[in-house]
Amino acid sequence: MSRVDWLRNPRGEWHVIGQIALMAVVLAAPIPGRHARGHSAPWLYITAITGGSLCTAGLGFVVLGAAALGPNLSPLPSPKKDASLVESGIYSAVRHPMYTGSVLFALGWSLAWNSIAALLATMVLLAILDIKARREEQWLEAKFGGYAGYKKRVKKLIPFVY
DSSP states (O other), X not given: OOTTGGGGOTTSHHHHHHHHHHHHHHHHSOOOOSOBTTBOOHHHHHXXXXXXHHHHHHHHHHHHHHHHHXXXXXXXXXXXXXXXXXXXXXXXXXXXXXXXXXXXXXXXXXXXXXOHHHHHHHHXXXXXXXXXXXXXXXXXXXXXXXXXXXXXXXXXXXXXXX
């Protein structure tokens, strides 16, 4: 591959760059003041606890997904040449657990910090990851004959829903 081939996005390089940039936006989004007139509103505690729980769940999805992939793990959405199809563990509940985890983490971060800007970036991140998953699934269907059946049995990003 020549130096400029990555500009054509042959293995999903731009999807990864977009994902990283959006996660950076989520993490760096403006955070409003947490105190009004020196008092903390009770709902801020609720959103902080809910957000922290979602961040933890998101990290769990990412860790379980990476562990289940093992040597198949790649930063790019295109599968490795010697990859095998993983359908067990967290991959039996959702086809893209690391994307699910990233969105859960970003949503949790947005709630924990009460940041509308982070929430908006999270929505864009979800859209980008959905597009990335569609492209990745094209490569997976081309590589693995059993992927179409797996797709019918297991939801893409939200277990039992979508």
